[in-house]
Amino acid sequence: MTLQTDAMIESLLTRIDGKRDDLIALTQDLIRIPTLNPPGDCYRDICDYLDRRLSAHGFQTELVRATGAPGDSDKYPRWNIVARRDGTELGDCVHFNSHTDVVEVGAGWTRDPFGGELVDDLIYGRGACDMKGGLAASIIAAEAFVEEFPEFHGAIEISGTADEESGGYGGVAYLAEKGWFDPKRVQHVIIPEPLNKDRICLGHRGGWWAEIETFGEIAHGSMPFLGDCAVRHMGAVLGKFETDLFPAMAARHTDMPVVPEGARSSTMNINSIHGGQPEQPADYTGLPAHCVPDSCRIVIDRRYLAEENHAQVSGEVEAILRDLAESRENFRFEMREINHVAPSMTDRAAPVVTTVDRSIREIFGKEPDYVASPGTYDQKHIDRIGRLKNCIAYGPGILELAHKPDEYIGVTDMLDSAKVMAHALAQLLLPGMQDG
Numbered sequence: 001m002t003l004q005t006d007a008m009i010e011s012l013l014t015r016i017d018g019k020r021d022d023l024i025a026l027t028q029d030l031i032r033i034p035t036l037n038p039p040g041d042c043y044r045d046i047c048d049y050l051d052r053r054l055s056a057h058g059f060q061t062e063l064v065r066a067t068g069a070p071g072d073s074d075k076y077p078r079w080n081i082v083a084r085r086d087g088t089e090l091g092d093c094v095h096f097n098s099h100t101d102v103v104e105v106g107a108g109w110t111r112d113p114f115g116g117e118l119v120d121d122l123i124y125g126r127g128a129c130d131m132k133g134g135l136a137a138s139i140i141a142a143e144a145f146v147e148e149f150p151e152f153h154g155a156i157e158i159s160g161t162a163d164e165e166s167g168g169y170g171g172v173a174y175l176a177e178k179g180w181f182d183p184k185r186v187q188h189v190i191i192p193e194p195l196n197k198d199r200i201c202l203g204h205r206g207g208w209w210a211e212i213e214t215f216g217e218i219a220h221g222s223m224p225f226l227g228d229c230a231v232r233h234m235g236a237v238l239g240k241f242e243t244d245l246f247p248a249m250a251a252r253h254t255d256m257p258v259v260p261e262g263a264r265s266s267t268m269n270i271n272s273i274h275g276g277q278p279e280q281p282a283d284y285t286g287l288p289a290h291c292v293p294d295s296c297r298i299v300i301d302r303r304y305l306a307e308e309n310h311a312q313v314s315g316e317v318e319a320i321l322r323d324l325a326e327s328r329e330n331f332r333f334e335m336r337e338i339n340h341v342a343p344s345m346t347d348r349a350a351p352v353v354t355t356v357d358r359s360i361r362e363i364f365g366k367e368p369d370y371v372a373s374p375g376t377y378d379q380k381h382i383d384r385i386g387r388l389k390n391c392i393a394y395g396p397g398i399l400e401l402a403h404k405p406d407e408y409i410g411v412t413d414m415l416d417s418a419k420v421m422a423h424a425l426a427q428l429l430l431p432g433m434q435d436g
């Protein structure tokens with residue numbers, strides 16, 4: 001860069017350092033709004049808070065309720081906010097998307113999960129790292145950039161969206177369906193999920209969820225030969241998974257840079273199994289009735305690689321079930337798809353990737369690591385529904401802390417990643433900076 005642009009960047013970074021206290025207070029405020037999902041609490045409250053904050057900094061805001069989306073109700077409305085600040089000339093729009101929901105608290109906390117307690121450099125709370133810290137960092141980055149360069153070209157958008165933790169259908173998917181991520185209005189998307197401040201996340205594996213049910217025939221438990229045990233049929237399914245499916249999946253490896261390493265193979269979790277009578281409440285003191293179960297159900301969570309596809313993934317499970325129907329007496333089954341998400345991988349040469357790559361080099365003096373997520377996040381909707389391929393996840397925080405007790409975010413990490421985000425804005429929205 002030239003001396004002049006060096007000085008401009010220096011001034012931008014100094015401005016971000018000066019916002020440390022503001023960043024801490026903002027992060028604490030966000031954590032103190034308990035946006036638990038499920039059920040989807042306080043979405044309106046957090047949108048109103050962001051509305052006040054961003055309106056005061058010159059953003060045009062719009063609150064969008066995902067009316068009719070899964071989970072949306074008058075009791076638990078799915079509110080989202082999109083804030084936009086236009087520059088003085090036309091140009092690209094850079095969009096920062098953060099989900100506002102957090103998962104249940106769970107056991108094992110030694111801090112108040114909604115207290116936003118600051119201890120040395122760390123702020124504690126549910127959602128601190130996943131991903132209110134990332135949201136706060138992007139807000140500070142955008143505000144500092146606009147204050148420093150009010151005459152920028154293009155636009156900056158910041159969205160706070162609902163329901164990422166439950167699939168994103170009341171959040172990014174809804175906005176994408178309504179055209180908010182149309183490549184004609186948004187050109188670059190950064191999702192500040194906690195992927196560590198020096199890593200660029202290009203995408204995620206695919207996911208396929210299904211319920212499998214085996215059927216039997218009810219009879220008295222003392223004479224099981226008069227009935228047909230659905231649980232034993234399911235045992236045969238699980239046996240086939242062990243001998244055939246799991247080894248086959250473990251042998252498949254992807255070129256995607258998925259972390260952790262174990263997720264570079266195909267994986268499957270068996271989420272639940274239930275057969276026979278419904279479970280009784282914990283305070284039931286009676287004995288179970290003596291019945292042969294006529295139904296057994298499992299839910300499976302199959303995560304797949306860019307090198308596999310939906311038809312293959314569901315087809316190989318169905319083939320196991322069909323084989324059993326031929327080889328095993330009275331074996332009857334139903335398989336029902338619950339949800340499907342295609343894998344998403346942004347090209348390494350995409351502009352948002354090369355821009356953030358350069359910003360990480362400039363700010364940290366090192367090459368970024370490239371990763372892909374073992375799970376999925378809202379990139380799937382921006383890619384598939386929005387048809388926008390220029391999208392990454394980049395943000396502060398340690399991925400492994402997400403959803404854990406005593407979740408925290410480092411203030412210095414947030415400041416550092418805000419610098420990368422603001423540096424990226426400078427490259428994309430200031431004329432002459434990219435080739436400077």
Ligand SMILES: [Zn+2]
Pocket residue numbers: 099130131164193194377
């Ligand atoms: Zn998240």
